[in-house]
Amino acid sequence: MATEAVRGSLRGAGLSRGYRVRRLLWQLFLYFSLTVGAALMLLPFAWMLSTSLKTLPEAMRIPPIWIPKVPHWENYVLAWNAAPFGRYFFNSFLIAITTTVGEVITCIFAAYAFAKMNFFGKNLLFNLLLGTLMIPGEMLLVPNYVTIKRLGWYNTYWALIIPWVVSVFGIFLLRQFFRTIPDELWDAARIDGCSRFRFIWQIVVPLARPGIATVALYKFVGSWNAFLWPLIMTDKVELRTVPVGLRYFMSDMGTEYPLLMAAATLAIVPVLILFLFTQRQYIQGVARTGLK
Amino acid sequence: MFAKLGRYKYKQWFWGYLFVLPVMAGFFLFMVYPMISGIMLSLYKWPGIGPKEWIGFGNYLRMFHDVHFLRAVGNTVYYTIGILILGVPLALFWAILLNQKFLKGRNFFRLIYFLPTVTMMAAVSMVWRWLLSPNYGLVNYFLGLVGLPKVNWLLDPKWAMPGLILMSIWKGTGFNMVIFLAGLQGIPKTYYEAAEIDGATAWHKFRYITLPLLSPTTFFVVITTMINSFQIFQQAYILTEGGPREATTTIVFYIYKNAFEWFKMGYSCAQSVFLLLVLVIATLIQWRIQRRWVHYA
Numbered sequence: 001m002a003t004e005a006v007r008g009s010l011r012g013a014g015l016s017r018g019y020r021v022r023r024l025l026w027q028l029f030l031y032f033s034l035t036v037g038a039a040l041m042l043l044p045f046a047w048m049l050s051t052s053l054k055t056l057p058e059a060m061r062i063p064p065i066w067i068p069k070v071p072h073w074e075n076y077v078l079a080w081n082a083a084p085f086g087r088y089f090f091n092s093f094l095i096a097i098t099t100t101v102g103e104v105i106t107c108i109f110a111a112y113a114f115a116k117m118n119f120f121g122k123n124l125l126f127n128l129l130l131g132t133l134m135i136p137g138e139m140l141l142v143p144n145y146v147t148i149k150r151l152g153w154y155n156t157y158w159a160l161i162i163p164w165v166v167s168v169f170g171i172f173l174l175r176q177f178f179r180t181i182p183d184e185l186w187d188a189a190r191i192d193g194c195s196r197f198r199f200i201w202q203i204v205v206p207l208a209r210p211g212i213a214t215v216a217l218y219k220f221v222g223s224w225n226a227f228l229w230p231l232i233m234t235d236k237v238e239l240r241t242v243p244v245g246l247r248y249f250m251s252d253m254g255t256e257y258p259l260l261m262a263a264a265t266l267a268i269v270p271v272l273i274l275f276l277f278t279q280r281q282y283i284q285g286v287a288r289t290g291l292k
Numbered sequence: 293m294f295a296k297l298g299r300y301k302y303k304q305w306f307w308g309y310l311f312v313l314p315v316m317a318g319f320f321l322f323m324v325y326p327m328i329s330g331i332m333l334s335l336y337k338w339p340g341i342g343p344k345e346w347i348g349f350g351n352y353l354r355m356f357h358d359v360h361f362l363r364a365v366g367n368t369v370y371y372t373i374g375i376l377i378l379g380v381p382l383a384l385f386w387a388i389l390l391n392q393k394f395l396k397g398r399n400f401f402r403l404i405y406f407l408p409t410v411t412m413m414a415a416v417s418m419v420w421r422w423l424l425s426p427n428y429g430l431v432n433y434f435l436g437l438v439g440l441p442k443v444n445w446l447l448d449p450k451w452a453m454p455g456l457i458l459m460s461i462w463k464g465t466g467f468n469m470v471i472f473l474a475g476l477q478g479i480p481k482t483y484y485e486a487a488e489i490d491g492a493t494a495w496h497k498f499r500y501i502t503l504p505l506l507s508p509t510t511f512f513v514v515i516t517t518m519i520n521s522f523q524i525f526q527q528a529y530i531l532t533e534g535g536p537r538e539a540t541t542t543i544v545f546y547i548y549k550n551a552f553e554w555f556k557m558g559y560s561c562a563q564s565v566f567l568l569l570v571l572v573i574a575t576l577i578q579w580r581i582q583r584r585w586v587h588y589a
Contacts, residue, residue, distance in 0.1 A: 027394060034389055038404040044462065045407070047430050048419045060428045106318075109311040118301075119308030125316060132323050136523045136571065138544045139564040142551045143326030143333060166318035196307055225412040227526050232552060243414035247530060250418055257422050264415035275410045279403050282410070286467060287474035 052076070052261035059257050072258065079262040083252065087238060088245035093270075095160050095230075095241060096223040102165035103219050104212055111174035112200055116186065126175075129168045141232065148233055159233040160241070164223060170215040173285075177211035178204060214285040217278055224271050242267045334562035340555045351562035361563065363538050364546040367453060371542065372521035374457040375464070380517060383465045384510070387472035388502070402473070406466040413463070417530035420459040421446065424531075431458075446532050449539035456527045456540055464520075468513050475509030476502070507586040515578055519571055543567050 046066075051059050053071040079085070113119070114126050144163070153159040181204060189199045205212065227243045234240065240248070246267055253260050275282060334351055336344040355361050386405060390398055408416065423430050424445035432442045445455040483501050492500075503510075525544040528534055534541035534549070541549075543563065551560035 030389055030392055030395065034386075034395075034401050037386060038401055041404050041408060041462065041466070043430070044416070044419050044423055047423060051422065062428065062433060064430060064433060106314045110315040113308045113311035117304055117308040117311070119305040122308065125312065128324075129315075129319060132319075132327075134519060134571065134575070135323070135327065136519070136544075136564075136567060138523055138525065138547060139568050140323065140326040140330060141547070142557050142561050142564070143329040144322055145551070146329070146333075146557075147321065147326065163318065163322045166315050166322070168319075171315065221410055225410075225414075227414055228548075232548075243412055246412075246414045246418065250421075250530070257428075260418055261422065264418050267415040268411050271410055271412065272407075275407075279406070280399075283402060283406055283470055286406075286470045289471070 048261045048264055051257055052265050054258050056256065056258060075258045075262040076266065079249075079259040080266070082259060083245060083249045083263075084237060084240075085242075085245065085263070085266065088240050088242045091160075091239060092224055092242040095157070095164075096220050098161050099164040099223045100216050100219045102161070103167050103170055104216050106165055107167060107170035107174050107215060108200065108205065108208075108212070111171045112178055112204060114171065115175045115178035116181070116183070129171060133168055133172075138228070141228070145232055153233075155234050155236050155239060157239070160230055160239070164219075164226075164229075167215075167219065170219070173215055174208060174211050177208040181207055210281065213278075214281060217274070217282055218285065220274065221271050221282075330561045331565055333558050334565050336558040338557045340551075340557050344558070347558070351559045352566070354559065355562055355566060360538065360541070361546060364541045364543050367538075367540060368522055368524065368542045370453055371457060371460075371524055372518060374454070375460060375517060375521045376514065378457065379461040379465050380468060380510075380513060382461065383468035383513070384472050384506075386465070386469045387476055388498075390469070390473055391476040402470065405469055408463045409467045411463075413526045414530055416463060417459070417527055420455075420462075421531055424455050424459075447536055449537045452532050452536055452539040456524075456531060459531070460521075460524070460527060464517075468517060471513055472506070472509060475506050478509075479505045504587045508588055511578070511582050511586045515575060518574060518578075522567065522571055522574075 050066050050068070052075055053073065054065075054068045054075075055072060058065060058068050114122065148154050148159045148163075151158075153162070185203055186199060189203065194202075225243060226241070227247075230239075230241045230244050231247070234244075246263060249263055250260060333344075335346065335348055337347050337350070338344040389395075390401055422428075424432075426432060426442060426444045426447060429445070431445070436442065443451050445451050479502065483505070484497055487497050487501060523544050524542050525548065528540045528542050528545045529548070532540040534545050544567070547560050547563045547567070550556045550563065
């Protein structure tokens with residue numbers, strides 16, 4: 001209370017009225033622009049949800065109605081049954097989970113070796129990895145397609161999983177984490193007869209948990225949303241992932257927008273839930289990439 | 293003693309190689325090998341099966357006389373410039389607003405702006421096709437509310453690309469904003485306090501403190517945005533299928549068409565090599581001119 005009063009009197013004495021008015025106006029502008037911006041960002045989502053609960057004539061009404069009189073939840077059931085979405089979701093989950101687990105495992109070992117071990121040609125190999133970070137994956141599409149065919153992986157889960165178990169970005173990020181672990185820990189563990197595997201599993205992994213979580217998170221989201229690779233490496237309905245399935249669903253449905261929006265909502269929801277629970281970590285990871 | 297040390301050294305080598313083996317195997321099989329093989333393939337005429345026909349630089353020569361390809365290059369440049377000119381400043385603008393001292397709910401706003409970047413492009417493209425629908429779309433409805441004429445967005449060759457740009461800005465701005473925000477938060481507050489004591493205006497502070505000290509971040513954002521924009525594919529594939537009248541046929545879309553619809557594998561590879569070269573050259577130019585405007589504190 002007392003400090004409030006002091007601050008108030010200070011404000012009255014120290015700052016001119018003009019300044020205070022200007023500051024108020026600035027704050028009004030600030031909140032106004034941010035709110036308008038946020039509304040614009042959310043609008044497509046709101047429109048998607050709203051349309052997904054309408055009948056087709058309702059969806060085409062101008063001026064638009066935002067909340068339909070009767071929400072047609074059955075659109076979700078209709079959309080789900082209009083295409084093998086169960087299969088698409090199964091495929092997407094299977095691929096996202098296996099590539100995530102696979103990448104985390106390979107990245108932990110590789111990043112540990114690059115951060116903490118000495119072997120001939122280490123820096124050369126690491127720089128080679130880094131050098132390819134900016135190569136567009138599209139450039140490799142045709143040769144990779146040929147490789148996949150030659151391996152006999154075309155139209156198999158292998159094509160959708162194995163190539164994505166490797167990630168240069170993941171290695172780079174984890175290596176940064178591992179470098180902060182003091183060498184003395186390994187020396188002490190070695191003297192006590194600890195094997196490398198056990199050391200990595202019991203010491204290194206727990207220490208780098210935030211980094212590992214970030215790598216896993218990005219991989220899952222990236223894999224869930226990936227489009228071009230599964231589009232090219234498979235042409236069987238049973239192997240379609242959600243984004244590819246959605247694309248075909250769109251051409252089948254034409255302008256059945258309520259059903260299309262219901263399907264889009266279903267496709268977005270898993271990653272949205274994951275993101276809402278992990279958003280702080282996710283966003284901080286992105287922020288860090290710009291700061292190196 | 294030394295023998296023992298030596299044995300430890302080689303044992304470490306062994307485990308080191310073993311640990312990087314899976315990654316390096318995948319890396320060589322799916323990154324290094326395809327790069328070399330892509331460059332090789334670009335010198336052949338090859339329909340995907342059967343024998344390859346060596347044509348040297350034929351594919352490259354053909355590329356520069358192919359109006360469709362040149363069109364695709366033009367469209368991609370158009371898109372990239374659109375994103376750089378509109379999207380990047382918008383990201384900076386929002387980051388500056390979010391960085392204000394008095395602001396409450398910063399994390400909430402940041403979350404909202406970031407939301408589109410994690411959502412699936414395939415789904416989001418569908419939503420935007422609906423938003424941009426000429427007769428029933430929300431965007432045209434809003435344009436009508438403020439007295440502007442309806443736009444035939446994705447059906448009009450003039451407006452299809454602006455439509456794609458609009459959607460991509462919505463989708464990608466949050467990502468750059470987060471990076472800008474982190475950069476802004478790295479600028480020491482004392483600079484601003486000192487400037488305030490000297491009576492600097494808000495514009496002066498922005499021009500002479502924020503912009504120069506933020507320039508490494510801006511540089512990073514511009515480079516990554518440019519590289520990503522050059523590879524635009526999904527929006528063009530799902531929203532417009534490259535049309536109308538090739539107005540949204542981008543380089544990667546054209547590469548895709550050549551390879552997987554027309555089975556001109558060699559030609560498609562030549563275009564990929566071209567894309568890579570353009571990206572490398574553009575990045576190198578950026579690195580060259582960065583010393584004129586990027587200040588590393």
